Amino acid sequence: MLTIYPIHAFKDNYIWTIHNQQYAVVVDPGTATPVIEYLELEKLQLCAILITHHHSDHTGGNQELLESFDVPAFGPRNEFIPSITHPVREGDQINLHEISLNFTVLDTPGHTQGHIAYYASNPMNILFCGDTLFSCGCGRIFEGSPQQMYQSLQKLSRLPDDTLIYCTHEYTLSNIRFARTVDPENSKLAELEIAARKLRNNIIPTLPTTLMLEKAVNPFLRCDQQEIIDHVKNKTKQSLTDPASIFTALREWKNSY
Ligand SMILES: [Zn+2]
Structure with missing residues (x-):
């Protein structure tokens, strides 16, 4: 029986910890202290570290963890992260035989040039996607091109609908505010806002989300939907038609929102 637990870090990061009550894997340990505290509290033995990209709030605790635990640290081959032992x-x-989980690596460039995501399909469909896809939003494009980010999100959207999506940040409420501006008639989005606000009022994570829900509410996965296209066209006063151009304009709009 696997547990996937969010260790809170910094202002709004989650360091996802996958464990079977004996062994644990952590994803994007931006800091080591809360991870070590959690492992001690739950009497878990760290067996691997997974890193999605080089930003310090995802990697900052890696070296310290490796000094305490002799475990592999997987991370993107196409980025320079000195503390990674297994580039993928x-x-x-x-x-990860200790927790009986097999991850496939997906390249998801856009937020950073070498960003990767980790997907497993057994015993359930789960995705750790770092700063690529968020609930109701997507990561900022720091290093890649909008086209790359669009293709990365399209790749993730082809995973099974029931995939549980574990993003690194709790951005859901602010993402919903923007999504409602560009997709105001979406009743599923309105429902999600009520549910998410209730969770956050009780300091409960809004994550994981599911791909099925994101396809219904996330404007960055809905760039082929007429209502999104109309709102983007209205905003930009340009005659954009293809979904990648709509995505690019939508991302720019969100940057200045
Ligand atoms: Zn990042």
Whole structure:
């Protein structure tokens, strides 16, 4: 029986911890202290570290964890992260036998040039996507091109609908505010806002989300929907038609929102 637990870090980061009551894997440990505290509290033995991209709030605790635990640290082959021991890229398989989980690596450039995500399909469909896809939003494009980010999100959207999506940040409420501006008639989005506000009032994470829900509410996965296209056209006063151009304009709009 696997547990996936969010260790809170910084202002709004989650360091996702996957464990079977004995062994644990942590994803994007931006800081080591809360991870070590959690492992001690739950009497868990760290067996691997997964990193999605080089930003310090995802990697900052890695070196310290490696000094305490002799474990592999997987991370993107296409980025320079000194503390990574096992660089991986698209198509690589990571067999975490201690927790009986097999991850496939997906290249998801856009937020950073070498960003990767980790997907497992057994015993359930789960995705750790770092800062690529958020609930109701997507990551900022720091290093890649809008086209790359669009293709990365399209790749993630082809995963099974029931995939549980574990993003690194709790951005859901602010993302919903923007989404409602560009998709005001979406009743599922209105429902999500009520549910998410209730969770956050009780300091409960709004994550994981599911791909099925994101396809219904996330404007960055809905760039082929007429209502989104109309709102983007209205805003930009340009005759954009293809979904990638709509995505680019939508991302720019969100940057200044
Ligand atoms: Zn980042």
